[in-house]
Amino acid sequence: MLTYTKKYTVPYYETDANGNMKLPSIFNIVLQLSGEQSHSLGISDDWLKETYNYAWVVVEYDVTINRLPRFSEVITIETFAKSYNKFFCYRDFVFFAENGDALLTVNSTFVLIDISSRKVAHVEDDIVAPYQSDKISKIIRGHKYTALSDTPLEKSYHVRFNDIDQNGHVNNSKYFDWMTDVLGYDFLSTHVPSKIQLKYSKEVLYGTTVTSRVDLVGVQSFHEIVSEGKHAQSEMTWKEK
Template sequence: MGLTYQRPFSVPFYESDRFKNMKISNILAFALQVSGEQSVELNRSDVWLNDHYKLFWAVTEYELEINRLPRFMEDITIETEATSYNKFFCYRDFRFIAENGELLLTIHASWVLMGLESRKVERVHDDIVAPYAADKSSKIQRSHKFKKELLNPEVTSYPVRFSDLDMNGHVNNAKYYDWAADMIDYDFRASHQPKKVYIKYNHEVRYGETVEALFEMDMDGLTSHHKLNGNATEIEIEWTKNNDE
């Protein structure tokens, strides 16, 4: 296991949803912020990576395990560590922890390095990841198996706007969750919370494209399946009823 980095955080109004929970998209966005802070501390910032290798980090998969979501004005600690890497993938965990030590949620993330010009996956150089003290392994972690085909999906289109882009020029990875979850009706969202979220990014989406989002709910009514632009991004959300239900 690698070096651990922690930082305190208080959930602000603008990152909270209608029900005073921290939004999943903001959780993902802030996780990236915290991993970036550790990289700066270890002299492996995005600027360093660009200057030395003309590369940038891209997330390929997320798995979120949620016990409960952080609440508006709640003081929490966000902890992260790079856990392992191989010649093409790097793995990092995040933990959101309440003041009393309760583990609120865990994020398992898979990353690759991409060329700024080529937009292709590049090999991981030991020099880039050495300061994180993560374990080197030949194993590639198994991906979540998504539903191959949605038989009777609802369809919504989203234009990619300038505000959807990150500084690498493609859609910010946190945005996809909002596009997917916004297809689920208000009453369901009011009475349910996500307990597990799987996201896989297969192809980047860039400015000027239109995203076609497909959504289908399982027969059990508690698992939603989402495909954006074919299989460019796949999302699966397991839902549970709120505790007050």
């Protein structure tokens, strides 16, 4: 498998009130790097759309955080498309500090969707061949999520134009805004995440009103994004600053 590496200086506008890199920014940059590697190999998002009418979509993240990157910190990010089967592609990202310490790892699962039908497409070998990924028959089972209580904290959000990406649905980083916002300033200003698991089940389109629901149990939070059905689930483990 081929590794793509990039140095990145964390800008002010991508940090929160604690000076840490925002969670949505982390997921924006990992998708940016994934796209950059694809472009460098001649299989860009534009090529994929023009050749197959397909698009890459993330369906699951599993994130382990030792420390969040800080404002103005120079970090190195590595990514590689690890393996694939006929339905899923598995890609990892690792963020490193200047001294070489691993700050965080992001294990991601992608699918290809047909842009017209919005249905999952089979992964063709020639699409992923340039990444030199391992072809596997096993489907890696994702995390099993805990059902929420009957009385979670809730907050509603209306999907705006700027929430939509080029695939025509809400950008996946926006879900983190919705999920964590419900936890409130007092909690977020005194806690940082150490583990995040997130599953996207159903895309959210422009004009939808969604509800972010959360149960906070000690240092664990259990999340859902719902409207007409369940769009996403997440479980996060937090630690005090």
